[in-house]
Amino acid sequence: MILDRLTKSIFDSLHEGILIINVDGVVIYVNSSYTRITGVNSDDIVGHKLSDVRHGAILPKVVETGEKLLRFKRRTENIEYIVNMSPIIFEGKVIGGISVVIELIEAYKLAKDLKKSNKMIDNLKYEIKSMRKAKYTFDDIVAVDEKSLNTIDYAKKISKSNLPVHIYGESGTGKELFAHSIHNESYRKNEPFIVVNCANLDKQLLESELFGYEEGSFTGALKGGKMGLFEVANGGTIFLDEIAEMDYSLQAKLLRVIQERTIRKIGGVEEIPIDVRIISATNKSLNKQVEKKEFRQDLFYRINVFPLHILPLRERVNDIKQLVELFLEEIQRNYKRNVEITDEALKLLYSYQWPGNVRELENSIAFAANMTEDFIIDVTHFPKYIQNARKDSIQIKSLSNYVEQAEIYAIKKALDKYGNDVDGKKKCCDVLGISLATLYNKLSKYNISV
Structure with a gap:
């Protein structure tokens, strides 16, 4: 068996050690990495039977049996390495054998790197899984x-x-x-x-x-x-x-x-x-x-x-009290402050319009909790624009304005019940105690769409 120049050039460039024997067990090639790893001089082994120069050599048996032997651990003096051995088969016949030698320190490094990579992959999988999960129900x-x-x-x-x-x-x-x-x-x-x-x-x-x-x-x-x-x-x-x-x-x-x-x-x-x-x-x-x-x-x-x-929160004001209780519980849990709120302060929160909705309410409770010194939130602990909400909400309207609102409400309610066609409008008039002409006048006056 003769190695061509290209094959030798490829083997010479490998970081792993390479040793090749022919069918008679004679070493025909070793690369520089093999001599570096094993400490064996090239002149002392090439051209000799492997079993004569490397006592206990296994590769000749691999050639004899035609079976691979992988991850075989060897030690020479203070050097440890791992050998993968395979028969070389050409046209159905075993014509030799090859050993690929890996330094044990390299194997340990690969194992360590692999373990580190696997740990990183596991962490990433966990993070991705956590990121993918919906948090709330x-x-x-x-x-x-x-x-x-x-x-x-x-x-x-x-x-x-x-x-x-x-x-x-x-x-x-x-x-x-x-x-x-x-x-x-x-x-x-x-x-x-x-x-x-x-x-x-x-x-x-x-x-x-x-x-x-x-x-x-x-x-x-x-x-x-x-x-x-x-x-x-x-x-x-x-x-x-x-x-x-x-x-x-x-x-x-x-x-x-x-x-x-x-x-x-x-x-x-x-x-x-x-x-x-x-x-x-x-x-x-x-x-x-x-x-x-x-x-x-x-x-x-x-x-x-x-x-x-x-x-919006202003259209479901009955949620405000429970939301406030939830936010106060979070403050107690996170900051170890057992804060309470007065009834007057709650009434203030009911009167505010909350353009920022639940998020604004949460921030306002946090603000007030930091303003109070006795752990009891009162009206004065909220920002001024919220305190002014109660004053703004108390608006006295004219009596005629209240009458108009009541008429609009009654007319819409009747139309919803009896319908917008002529028969429906007549029934509305009977219930409301007005004439059909008066109904049409009020529809026009109050700009009620039908």
Whole structure:
């Protein structure tokens, strides 16, 4: 058996030690790494029978049996190494054998690096799994007010579906809380839950985050490409927060994803099938966005299958007391301050309009808790603009104004009950004790649409 120049050149360049014998057990080649690792001089071994110069050599037996021997540990004086031995087979016959020698210190280093890598992978898997989990359930939502309870009941019903949900409401009302809860109430609860804030990234970054990209698709693209969040969310739910901020051209790609149930990475040609439920949210009116050509009408209809309106706090004031109690419990738990609130302070909170909703209420309680010195929150501990809310809410109106409001309420109530057609209006007049002409005059006067 003769080694050609190319084969020798390849073996000479290897970091691992190489020793080759022919079918008679004579050493025909060793590379410099072999002599470095084993401490054996090349002239003392090449051209000699391996069994004569290396007592206890196993490679001749490998040639004889034709069976590989892997991860065989050897020691020469103070040197330890691992040997992988294989027969060399040509045209169905064993014509020699080869030993590949790895320094034990290298093997230990590889094992250590592998262990370290596996630990990093396990940590990353744990972090990713934690990131993918929805944190909240409907039990975490404070709801005492009847309107809030009705909202939760509706949200629970739509949770069981696989169709898109669009959550809308003012900032601070808890839209993300509902998105988490809907996912945890669905059959996808054990699958990924991915949150994407569409306002935080520009068009190109958001597109690459959502759909991923192939290697070399743009300047700065990672080697090997990147998986998109729709792929990461496969089988679960993706929550597109502040969807009204999504670039108009990118909306077309999202529409295609919803329609085709596939995605295509930036720079890619392959269509990747996905099974993802979409929950979106915004504090803007998408209807108005559609009218202004800032949001695609066809996409709006696709994501708005189940519209979910989260009421502002001022329309569910009965939740305020329980929310305050929750925030005070958190203060006691986090800061070891057992703070209470007076009835007068609670009345103040009921009279304020809360433009920042639950988030503003939480911040206001934290502010007041830091202002009190005796651990009892009173009216004076809140910011001045909240204290002034009670004064602003006490407005004396003229008697005629109260009469007008009562008439408007009574007319609307009657029309709702009996209908807007002529027969319905006649029944309204009988109940209200007015003529049909008077009814039409009042409809016009108060600008009541029918």
